[in-house]
Amino acid sequence: HLSERLQAVASFVPQNSRLADIGSDHAYLPIHLVQEHLISFAIAGEVAKGPLANAAHEIQQAGLSNQILPRLADGLAAVNLDDHVDAITIAGMGGTLITKILTSGKAKLMEKPLLILQPNVNEDLVRTWLMNNGYRIKAETILHDLGHTYEIIVGEAVEQPVHYSDLEVKFGPFLMQEVNLAFRNKWQQRLDTLAKIKVNLQRASHLDDAKLLAVEQEIKMINEVLD
Numbered sequence: 001h002l003s004e005r006l007q008a009v010a011s012f013v014p015q016n017s018r019l020a021d022i023g024s025d026h027a028y029l030p031i032h033l034v035q036e037h038l039i040s041f042a043i044a045g046e047v048a049k050g051p052l053a054n055a056a057h058e059i060q061q062a063g064l065s066n067q068i069l070p071r072l073a074d075g076l077a078a079v080n081l082d083d084h085v086d087a088i089t090i091a092g093m094g095g096t097l098i099t100k101i102l103t104s105g106k107a108k109l110m111e112k113p114l115l116i117l118q119p120n121v122n123e124d125l126v127r128t129w130l131m132n133n134g135y136r137i138k139a140e141t142i143l144h145d146l147g148h149t150y151e152i153i154v155g156e157a158v159e160q161p162v163h164y165s166d167l168e169v170k171f172g173p174f175l176m177q178e179v180n181l182a183f184r185n186k187w188q189q190r191l192d193t194l195a196k197i198k199v200n201l202q203r204a205s206h207l208d209d210a211k212l213l214a215v216e217q218e219i220k221m222i223n224e225v226l227d
């Protein structure tokens with residue numbers, strides 16, 4: 001009963017990882033991975049008591065209390081260095097919250113775990129964070145599930161810093177090469193929104209030149225990537 005979105009997140013977790021799933025809610029993701037014998041150790045971190053209780057309940061029902069540890073904690077405080085976690089999933093939150101969790105938890109990233117991130121919005125912030133914190137984007141995917149478009153960004157620690165252009169940060173270095181249907185639909189929708197914004201700006205009694213220019217530039221960027 002795992003959503004297509006969480007199945008896609010799960011597909012990026014390497015076999016036999018020691019996983020921390022931060023903001024785990026019902027812990028569906030680690031439960032699925034353990035039940036499929038893909039991993040045998042996970043932490044299900046939750047900042048809120050209700051979701052943590054859900055996680056603890058589901059883990060117990062699945063008989064996986066020895067393998068999946070529910071922990072009440074803010075972000076990466078759920079992880080101890082002696083857990084030797086080598087993969088972290090953070091899914092179903094905004095890019096702002098995801099990068100906040102990574103920044104406040106930097107000390108827990110010393111062993112350079114793989115980061116599998118699924119921001120609901122502000123994907124660009126996630127890519128910028130990875131680039132500025134010793135990670136490169138190893139893989140990306142975009143999919144449509146239950147009326148929403150989701151992006152998954154996988155970050156891998158690197159010795160040599162990697163630079164991404166503004167275009168790559170906005171669209172995703174892999175996604176903009178692939179241009180699949182979900183990608184095309186997402187950015188076509190954004191183009192439709194921008195066209196409306198442009199008309200409204202042009203109709204306004206005081207023309208906001210800076211805003212109009214920004215809108216026109218974004219339209220141009222999107223058209224370049226979609227063409």
Ligand code: SAM
Pocket residue numbers: 006022023024025026045046047048051073074075076090091092093097101
């Ligand atoms: N990861 C699951 C998924 O993708 O389906 C659940 C996503 S749910 C929308 C977001 C969860 O993140 C909530 O259960 C919330 O309590 C939790 N959360 C929000 N901020 C958090 C933080 N700083 N640390 C840990 N969990 C957090």
